Amino acid sequence: MTRGLFVVEPGVLSTVQDLGRPGWGAWGVPASGALDEEALRLANRLVGNPPGAAALEITLSGPVFKAVGDVALAVVGGAFGPAPGEVIRVEDGGTLALAAGPGAVRAVVAVAGGVDVPRVLGSRSTCVSARFGGFQGRRLQKGDVVLVGEPVGAPLPGRANVPRPPAGDVTLRAMPGPQEHLFDPEARAAFWAAAWRVLPESNRMGIRLRGESLGFVETSALPSEGTAPGAVQITAEGHPIVLLAERPTTGGYPKIATVASADLGLLARTAPGRIVRFERIPVDEARRLLAEFEASDRAGSAR
Amino acid sequence: MRQAGERAWLLEWAGDESAANAKARAAAAAVRAAAAPGFLDAVPSARTCLVLGGPGFDASPLAALEADPPAAPPGPAPRAHEIRFTPDGADLDEIASRCGLTPEGFLRAFTGLTYTVGFLGFTPGFAYLYGLPLAFHLPRRPSPRAAVPAGSVALAGPYVGIYPGATPGGWNLVGTTARRLFDLRGDPPFLFSPGDTVRFTA
Numbered sequence: 001m002t003r004g005l006f007v008v009e010p011g012v013l014s015t016v017q018d019l020g021r022p023g024w025g026a027w028g029v030p031a032s033g034a035l036d037e038e039a040l041r042l043a044n045r046l047v048g049n050p051p052g053a054a055a056l057e058i059t060l061s062g063p064v065f066k067a068v069g070d071v072a073l074a075v076v077g078g079a080f081g082p083a084p085g086e087v088i089r090v091e092d093g094g095t096l097a098l099a100a101g102p103g104a105v106r107a108v109v110a111v112a113g114g115v116d117v118p119r120v121l122g123s124r125s126t127c128v129s130a131r132f133g134g135f136q137g138r139r140l141q142k143g144d145v146v147l148v149g150e151p152v153g154a155p156l157p158g159r160a161n162v163p164r165p166p167a168g169d170v171t172l173r174a175m176p177g178p179q180e181h182l183f184d185p186e187a188r189a190a191f192w193a194a195a196w197r198v199l200p201e202s203n204r205m206g207i208r209l210r211g212e213s214l215g216f217v218e219t220s221a222l223p224s225e226g227t228a229p230g231a232v233q234i235t236a237e238g239h240p241i242v243l244l245a246e247r248p249t250t251g252g253y254p255k256i257a258t259v260a261s262a263d264l265g266l267l268a269r270t271a272p273g274r275i276v277r278f279e280r281i282p283v284d285e286a287r288r289l290l291a292e293f294e295a296s297d298r299a300g301s302a303r
Numbered sequence: 304m305r306q307a308g309e310r311a312w313l314l315e316w317a318g319d320e321s322a323a324n325a326k327a328r329a330a331a332a333a334v335r336a337a338a339a340p341g342f343l344d345a346v347p348s349a350r351t352c353l354v355l356g357g358p359g360f361d362a363s364p365l366a367a368l369e370a371d372p373p374a375a376p377p378g379p380a381p382r383a384h385e386i387r388f389t390p391d392g393a394d395l396d397e398i399a400s401r402c403g404l405t406p407e408g409f410l411r412a413f414t415g416l417t418y419t420v421g422f423l424g425f426t427p428g429f430a431y432l433y434g435l436p437l438a439f440h441l442p443r444r445p446s447p448r449a450a451v452p453a454g455s456v457a458l459a460g461p462y463v464g465i466y467p468g469a470t471p472g473g474w475n476l477v478g479t480t481a482r483r484l485f486d487l488r489g490d491p492p493f494l495f496s497p498g499d500t501v502r503f504t505a
Binding site: 022023024025026027028029030031120121127129130132175177178223224225226227228229230231248249250251255258260261283286287289290291294 | 305306307308309310311313320331335343344345346347348349350351352353355358422423424425426427428429430431468485487492493496497
């Protein structure tokens with residue numbers, strides 16, 4: 001029996017994402033994958049899927065779906081739709097509108113059985129910039145039918161969600177970056193002390209921030225080098241960009257810091273206009289946070 | 304070796320860039336071939352090799368690899384490519400005159416050289432080729448074009464590149480080729496891999 005979601009309204013940017021396709025960086029292929037990996041894993045767990053099953057990542061204005069066959073899904077991350085963090089069952093022909101609640105910027109919609117699109121270079125993720133993978137290499141459009149696989153596990157009862165950004169400033173823990181030494185002491189101090197506003201121009205490649213410029217940064221002599229998730233590049237105009245899942249594989253801007261992986265989901269949930277600040281932590285502490293984060297995720301999967 | 308994240312390590316080499324790049328390629332190939340538990344990716348670029356690991360990845364062998372990258376990297380043998388192109392680039396006359404040559408003279412020199420794929424980046428399949436003589440190292444254009452023609456063969460700094468698709472671009476345009484650099488129907492889907500050699504014919 002065919003099971004899936006008919007797209008009545010696509011929303012601003014709704015794409016198929018899983019854990020991405022790391023391993024092709026030497027050929028210039030962005031890893032892609034859900035910007036909020038924590039939300040992807042939890043949403044999948046709620047509907048009884050393996051944690052890395054393909055799901056939909058929705059952005060800013062949520063989509064409207066009509067169920068083809070009986071469908072169970074869960075929305076985790078930003079508060080979109082009638083019941084964030086709970087399994088929602090929609091009967092064949094029923095409609096589900098995932099309207100964005102206040103401050104909701106991104107969420108993952110996992111569907112029991114997982115989104116069924118072909119794997120490309122090992123992943124079902126959409127690479128929006130290079131137009132391949134996911135659903136025909138693009139964001140969802142009105143009239144698309146997104147097929148889902150056969151449900152394998154039992155959905156979880158109750159409600160569970162990832163932490164929402166706190167009221168007030170959002171603190172991102174970050175470790176010193178590989179080019180911190182290229183910045184003079186004043187610029188360094190300013191970076192860690194400043195309030196940075198999230199710009200609406202942010203996308204799946206990176207979150208753009210704006211504040212008091214760190215000053216002109218001479219970048220012409222800096223050779224291209226591989227980019228890590230969470231790397232904080234400083235543009236020639238002195239403003240940060242935090243690189244995310246669909247970042248280009250190489251870049252030539254100096255990287256003053258790297259946001260701890262454990263806090264990247266939180267950043268993906270932080271709406272344009274909000275203020276973020278960076279809290280400097282040593283690499284060892286970031287590593288400990290990541291190990292804790294992964295252990296709690298494994299514990300969650302085992303439940 | 305520098306830390307670029309909890310499980311991200313940057314191996315780096317000083318000295319001549321294309322020599323440093325050869326070491327970065329060799330190190331990346333070695334890490335990839337080792338396929339250690341938790342290995343995610345190894346990305347060579349101009350002077351560095353970025354290694355990304357997941358849970359359980361052991362980074363302790365990386366320092367020795369940086370100190371002494373293998374002379375003969377493991378993995379598939381490099382391939383030799385011949386790329387036919389049309390010298391219809393919007394900047395060809397300007398490139399030639401900045402190199403002190405006529406367009407014909409520039410093309411003769413350009414097509415007489417053998418280039419090496421140093422690394423890929425920017426977009427899937429975009430390769431940075433080494434092998435230009437110093438006299439042909441030109442700065443990027445002062446303001447990038449909003450879209451360069453797909454398949455543009457272009458120069459900037461020490462590199463020759465080919466734009467896989469119509470993207471924004473600030474490099475100096477020599478011409479265009481019909482060859483596909485990234486084609487998911489192909490096996491492999493990428494025309495170039497790091498270490499391949501390339502000759503251009505007009």
